[in-house]
Amino acid sequence: MTAAAITGIGVAAPNGLGTADFWAATLRGESGIGTVKRFDVGDYPSTLGGEIDGFDPADHLPQRLIPQTDRMTQIALAASDWALADARVESGTYDTHEMGVATAGAFGGFEYGQKELDALWTGGPEHVSVYMSFAWFYAVNTGQISIRHAMRGPAGVVVSDQAGGLDAVAQARRNIRKGSRLIVSGGLDSSFCPYGWVSRMRGGTLSTSDDPSRAYLPFDVRAQGHVPGEGGAILIVEDAAAAQARGAHSYGEIAGxxxxxxxxxxxxxxxxxxxxxxxxxxxxxxxxxxxxxxxxxxxxxxxxxxxxxxxxxxxxxxxxxxxxxxxxxxxxxxxxxxxxxxxxxxxxxxxxxxxxxxxxxxxxxxxxxxxxxxxxxxxxxxxxxxxxxxxxxxxxxxxxxxxx
CATH class of the missing domain: 3.40.47.10 (Thiolase/Chalcone synthase)
Structure with a gap:
């Protein structure tokens, strides 16, 4: 049966922007959790989050894309660029129909959606961006990555919350087994806005501690909830034989x-x-x-x-x-x-x-x-x-x- 290898990784996380920075910080045990700064959390019972600092979409994307996209999509596009570069995939490496995209989403473009709802409320329908029609959608990362890299093969999105990232990579492996050469996969989420924050709080599982060292303690006797984070990873899932034939490095294979x-x-x-x-x-x-x-x-x-x-x-x-x-x-x-x-x-x-x-x-x-x-x-x-x-x-x- 066709083996699926992972040949590229692009990580954007609260404790590191880019795979190398993220991994170095992770091995140091360096946390990216702190008081949320992107909006005023003073009146909310949960105030801590893992925010990505230092990400300016203008450093990574064409200017025309920025008003069309939510923050999560901007980060996903940057991470897909990093992952493809890591895998040494260039234009012409494969036919465009041999490449596809399978990502996971949970919230969609909540921050973009809230901004446009505010515009609707304060200014009326004529002030709502036409890009709202897709920027909020949980499948938008798959679409934008496909367009940016001319990937015309299988495309899809999986929505199963935290489990979705694994489910999307499993879907990528299925597509490799069906004949695709390369699938861009993984997932990213970002919903650090009042709309997204209240949606998270409804689950009743957010920590209310204001101490980053005590707020998220899985398996600890003091465990009392979790802290939300933003970001994720894009992985390049590739036909192992095809990757080997072109001399690509493999981090490992999806075995089960x-x-x-x-x-x-x-x-x-x-x-x-x-x-x-x-x-x-x-x-x-x-x-x-x-x-x-x-x-x-x-x-x-x-x-x-x-x-x-x-x-x-x-x-x-x-x-x-x-x-x-x-x-x-x-x-x-x-x-x-x-x-x-x-x-x-x-x-x-x-x-x-x-x-x-x-x-x-x-x-x-x-x-x-x-x-x-x-x-x-x-x-x-x-x-x-x-x-x-x-x-x-x-x-x-x-x-x-x-x-x-």
């Missing part, structure tokens, strides 16, 4: 994937995360002992952390595999969170270092997991498992392994 959906507890439903993990291992033709590290979802809510810890313990055994949650440095980035974890897993394969989980001091009782705390941990690179869970019951698991 599984996804499930939690039925409502009131109907007797049970959490489906374990089934997703087992499906991913079966797809990869691997045993639990073949996995060298787990990049956990780390919701930061005691109930959800318990389910994830119990799943990891049930599959691998108590403390049998290192577990890490590097998103403690960025916050939960919705559709962008899992692609960043995938990027971390692939960079861990390259460098032989597992990034740390920061700020966690005491793992909650009953969570029998070997959490990597404080500083990076050396490991012998092998297969890595990435977990992601989305609001509403989405569960996804993906195994990545060194390039064959």
């Amino acid at each position: 994937y599984g996804a499930t959906f939690d039925a409502s507890p009131r109907y007797g439903g049970e959490p489906g995360l374990r089934r997703a993990v087992e499906a991913a291992l079966a797809d990869a033709k691997m045993a639990p002992a073949d996995i060298g590290v787990v990049f956990a979802d780390g919701w930061g809510m005691p109930h959800d952390d318990r389910i994830e810890a119990e799943t990891i313990t049930a599959v691998f055994g108590p403390g049998a595999v290192p577990v890490t949650v590097p998103k403690t440095m960025t916050g939960r980035m919705n559709a962008g969170g899992a692609p960043v974890d995938l990027a971390c897993a692939l960079l861990s394969l390259r460098d032989g270092l597992i990034p740390p989980t920061i700020n966690v001091r005491t793992v909650t009782a009953g969570a029998e997991i070997d959490l990597v705390i404080g500083e990076p941990r050396p490991w012998t690179p092998g297969a890595a498992l990435v977990l992601a869970r989305g609001i509403g019951g989405f569960n996804s698991a993906m195994v990545v392994s060194p390039a064959a």
